[in-house]
Amino acid sequence: MTPTLNTLTHLSPDAALLLLTFGLLLIYVELNRPGWILPGVLGLLLSLLAAASLLRLDLRWPAVVLVATAVALLALNLIRATHPLVAAAATLALILGFARLIDGPGDSRVHAVTASICGLILGIGTSLLTAIARRARTNKRVRLS
Numbered sequence: 011m012t013p014t015l016n017t018l019t020h021l022s023p024d025a026a027l028l029l030l031t032f033g034l035l036l037i038y039v040e041l042n043r044p045g046w047i048l049p050g051v052l053g054l055l056l057s058l059l060a061a062a063s064l065l066r067l068d069l070r071w072p073a074v075v076l077v078a079t080a081v082a083l084l085a086l087n088l089i090r091a092t093h094p095l096v097a098a099a100a101t102l103a104l105i106l107g108f109a110r111l112i113d114g115p116g117d118s119r120v121h122a123v124t125a126s127i128c129g130l131i132l133g134i135g136t137s138l139l140t141a142i143a144r145r146a147r148t149n150k151r152v153r154l155s
Contacts (some may be wrong), residue, residue: 023112024124026063031128033057038139067112076107080133088140101133 021029036053040046080103083096109125112118 020066021060021063022117023064023067023114023120024117026060027108027111027120027124027128029056030060030064031131033060034132035135038135042139064111067118068114070110070113073107073110076103077111080104080107084133084136084140087137088143091144097133097137101129101137104133105129 033053033056036049036056038053040050040053043049080100083100083103086092087097087100105126106129108120108129109122111120111125
């Protein structure tokens with residue numbers, strides 16, 4: 011019996027969040043090494059599959075707002091150099107948002123360990139990559155002058 015799309019989108023919240031994290035990391039690899047194609051395609055596919063699985067569950071909107079705030083803080087860190095506490099606050103917001111994203115009984119919620127691992131990986135990884143991108147952009151401007 012082959013799995014259908016309906017079967018694939020019924021992942022546990024923990025599995026969906028881990029899949030989303032892994033998919034985003036593959037997209038980061040593609041952004042860091044453009045032209046490899048496979049990490050970007052696979053990362054997009056995994057991220058969309060995880061998002062579809064998470065959207066089937068009952069999301070808590072305050073947690074979604076917290077995750078969106080974390081994403082906005084990390085994007086601000088890409089645009090301009092901010093204090094390291096901004097990246098730490100964004101990472102903490104990711105962890106708390108992921109932990110409260112789905113609050114159901116038993117296995118129909120995101121566990122604290124999974125939320126912490128995914129939040130730390132995405133928050134710290136994004137902060138490091140944005141610092142590298144900012145430094146590269148600054149070095150490019152200096153060489154062109």
